[in-house]
Amino acid sequence: MDRDLSEDDSVADLSFEAESPVAPPAELEGLPSYDWLLQRGRGQVFFPMLEAPGQPWEPASWSSFLEHSRVPSVTEEVAREALLSFVSSRCCYSSAAARDLIIRELKQETVFRYRLETFSESRISEWTFQPFTKHSVDGPQSGASPRLWDMKVQVPPMFQEDIRKFQVPHSSLVKECHKCHGRGCYKCSGCHGGGMVRCSSCSGTKRKARQPGRCRRCSGSGRRRCSTCSGRGNKMCATCQGARRLVHFVQLVIMWKNSLFEFVSQHQLHCPAELLSQARGENLFRDENSVVYPIVDFPLREISLASQRAIADHSALLTSRARILQQ
Structure with a gap:
């Protein structure tokens, strides 16, 4: 198994744990009118x-x-103006038909809303x-x-x-x-706390297949700095922002x-x-x-x-x- 373990196991790998606890702190119990919140x-x-x-x-x-x-009664002029206004709001409509249209009859109907x-x-x-x-x-x-x-x-x-x-x-x-x-931080899940990962270009063999010389990407070491934690081996806790405590x-x-x-x-x-x-x-x-x-x-x-x-x-x-x- 190709993975680098940190010598200091006190920084646990918590990257897959739940972001929030499943229940409120027990010390919050007893607040008036909030018992339902703590129970459910x-x-x-x-x-x-x-x-x-x-x-x-x-x-x-x-x-x-x-x-x-x-x-008020709708006149022919008002009806034509409304029709022209509607036509002008459409990019591909021609106003000629609306302008030359012969209005034979106007019917009004009252609608209540x-x-x-x-x-x-x-x-x-x-x-x-x-x-x-x-x-x-x-x-x-x-x-x-x-x-x-x-x-x-x-x-x-x-x-x-x-x-x-x-x-x-x-x-x-x-x-x-x-x-x-x-702790304010936790072990990086990308490098398991080692800070280095296997080179993806040469797959850790230090040389690329069918190419002479050392792998240029890792300089022949077969290892590269972990991009997830920038080689530190741990990441700042996103929940407490490194403060170690929460209110x-x-x-x-x-x-x-x-x-x-x-x-x-x-x-x-x-x-x-x-x-x-x-x-x-x-x-x-x-x-x-x-x-x-x-x-x-x-x-x-x-x-x-x-x-x-x-x-x-x-x-x-x-x-x-x-x-x-x-x-």
Whole structure:
């Protein structure tokens, strides 16, 4: 077997060991509200109870809304301009046909679209670690760690998704690096700690087949410096960055997310759904609150039913794992 073993076996070959320990340090046990984290070894979502919504707002009369929100008639000039705009957005379309096209008839159809956007916040706590750089450690001796929803954070502007991470106060603990066992480095797996490997050009024979003289690549030694560790025989531990110790702590991960429900009423338009979802129209009604109510007695019953279904779906989906901030 052609391999070079280091004389100092105190630097173990740890290149194939797991990067992370399978369980948090036992010393972290006893942190309030984090027992589930230590038992299951994975993140968990916690959420507070929702505040009771206010009274639903009901419009005095939908007919008055529809009267003052009439969709303007589309003239031939407006239709042709829209067609020319579409043609110009396509690189290989000719505008001649659109410009000379004879428009014989214009038919209008009213399409209603209902959209519900729900902005929610969910919190996950997980344990993690980083190299210890001899900075101050905020451990359990400084006090009890706050519960997840007791930590005050700055909420981003409504309906702007974001993910942020925070270190939970009083949850830090310094321990020896689990990857290198406090050595700061480990034996190189390429040369097994020897710093030299067999020459790939001559396969260690010192001479290349069918060529006179010594192998030029290894100067006839049959060995070359290991490129993996640059001949040192060991590599710096990537987990602790050579610091030999890690600071373990509980990390709070907050996710702000938008959930969208969209419904388009039945229509006879031969138009792709994605184009209808991007179309702009007259805004008949808009409501924004911590929790909105379904639309009541809208002239088109399928819109009322869609609003009821949307609010129920978002409530069932989110209230079990998040807190609704705004709808």
